[in-house]
Amino acid sequence: MATMTEAELPSTWRALSGADQNEGWRYIIIRKLGPCTLHAGRRFPGNEEALLVSFEGAKLPGARQLPKARGFEVAHVVLPTLSGDTSTIGLIRESQGSLELFSMMAQDIVVVMERSASFTVQEMMQGFLRRVATWQEFMQRPGDQLLSAESELGLVGELLTLELLIEAGVQPLAAVEGWQGPEDGVHDFVLGSGAIEVKSTIATSGFPARIGSLDQLDDAVHKPLYLCGQRLALDPEGTALPKHVARLRDTLAESGALARFEVRMLHAGFLDRHSDGYTRRFASIDTKIFTVDAEFPRLTPALVGPEIRHAIYGVDLDLVAAPPVAIGVVLNSFGIM
Secondary structure, X not given: OOOOOOOHHHHHHHHHOOOOOOOEEEEEEEXXXXXXXXXXXXXXXXXXXXXXXXXXXXXOOOHHHOOOXXXXXXXXXXXXXXXXXXXXXXXXXXXXXXXXXHHHHHHHHHHHHHHOOOOOHHHHHHHHHHHHHHHHHHHOOOOOOOOOHHHHHHHHHHHHHHHHHHHOOOOHHHHHHHEXXXXXXXXXXXXXXEEEEEEEEOOOOOOEEEEOOOOOOOOOOOXXXXXXXXXXXXXXXXXXXXXXXXXXXXXXXXXXXHHHHHHHHHHHOOOHHHHHHOOOEEEEEEEEEEEEOOOOOOOOHHHHOOOOOOOOEEEEHHHOOOOOOOHHHHHHHHOOO
């Protein structure tokens, strides 16, 4: 089945638009994924756009347990054409909600549902609700704030790593799909069987990497695990964050991955209207990739014992004894090249 395109949902909503004054729904099936059916719909008389997700034989949460969000409504919906054991949850744009943002959310959820097509109906429903909750959290963030200096630096490092993966031969859509950092994934990139954690610095002494939890360098879930250190410098001739974003947009424009990239950027907290506020320019000085294994200096839940539940610590990558590895070695170990 073809992946959802940027134009598919908006064009379907336009086809369903009207001025019906009677209460009810117009809807068209856009995906059939085993026990799950996705519809593009409009609710009347308000003519509101909606994504309707139907689950055959699933036990849905009660109305009070559904996520509450700003900009869109989450509600049980009755579609008369469906069988009696099929229940539907609707994501419905509120009148004050941005159509562009709602479209991005709906497209993202369709892609998430497509990836779970082989799951049980209960697993699909739980995955759907988790994704809605992720968007709910995003919608509740303050919308008029620049990224902190630390977050800006971290995002530049992740964008450089995304470019590195694409230049090394990873398909753009796979690279963007694997970029989990903006959505608070345990690791910044998950590709094939393994993962990459990215750490960036502008320090002029050493190559410090700040490790924010016991899980970041734990290879218990994704193995092999690598740490990619991006050493940057502030340089008037360097590249500001918005230019990094624009360069990747150009790279991804013809790949089918641009819509997914824009969702990642939203969750990372980057908004185009704030571009003028990002004045720092970064030059890439060095990139080092290390295998995170038993010999790598790290703290993990297994190494510190159950009494220690949380830790933040630093590793100086210039002092790591193991030699760095090439990106080709990394990708071969993931089984994707």
